[in-house]
Amino acid sequence: MSTVLEILTAVTLIIGAIFTLVGSYGLLKLDDPMKRLHAPTKAGTLGVGALITASILHSFATGGNSVHEVLIVAFLFVTAPISAHFISKVNIHRKRCETPPPPPEDTSWATLGPSDGPAS
Amino acid sequence: MATSDDTDRPSLLRRLFPHPLLTILLVIVWLVIANSFTLNSLVLGTILGILIPFFTYPYWPNVPTGFRAGKMIAYIGLVIWDIIVANIAVAWIVMTKRNADMRSTWVTIPLDLRKPEAITVLAGTITLTPGTVSADLSDEGHSLLVHALDAESPEAVRYEIKERYERRLKEIFE
């Protein structure tokens, strides 16, 4: 294994470990449901992204040359905002956070709107 | 049919390749899954990339128009850079600030974008970048609700999102 790649892999592993730890620590520490949403969706996703980058670097170092782990990173980065959006809609719907101000242009937010409407 | 202006029959090329960008994306994803850049997998990926849009075309006939792929790549680069910077900033806030010191607030953003694809990309970008999570859309889809973890003022967040991301997305999609 070449030395430069080995050091790069080690550094990426440590970065990923730190970000994953910070994401879960934020999930535990923050005191408001909406604040809690910030830490895992950002730090956690980037942490796993760094761990997977380390896996790709390691495969190059050992001669495996596999890049298909990129798909997992791409999938996580596309789906993380959607999960976060749904969880924040749950928080608004269950009134676990302070009520948001009214929207500047339309009548109401989709989650808070009239319950018989086509809001989803 | 939602589009009323193209009543004439689409050209043969358009009927064979209804979603050209989807074809390219499918070929790339197939090559990455196969994990080898050989002629074998390239041919199979191209066949799949042509057949899948051709057979699924009846289920989504509205082809997005006016999409600028070159600017989209530049935008993705900008967003990836912002994600890395944002994560360091958020990690610093989470680790050092006490809960009571965080000025978290709701921010409402009136949208200039009208296309659903553009609004989706904007909401995803907002969630992945500095201290903001997109939380909800208004019932007519003309404004976006954003939660900021630690913001100076709602106006600053609103200005940054409109200037940095929405203006670029308007160039890409409309």
Place this chain on the structure above:
Amino acid sequence: MILPTGLFEWSLLIAILSVSVSQVMAMVRLVIGPGNGDRILALDTMVINAIGLIVLLGIAQGSEVYFEAALIFAMLGFVSTVAYARFILRGDIIE
């Protein structure tokens, strides 16, 4: 327990330990979390951390077969998160 020797082995050990600790912290939030949204978020975080653990296991064993497991975990985790959230929002998953 055999202590690792090189820089790479040490960083791998540290990474596995910290991802495991994050998994435990997310589990605590899953148990205490006051609202439904917090529990869904904790489950989502646990799925993402589990993907990280699977990838680290793949690095440690030098094996390629863990890729499919991680990809399926990512897909199932996303679908289950959306299904839980939708169930709470609408009282039904498929309308």
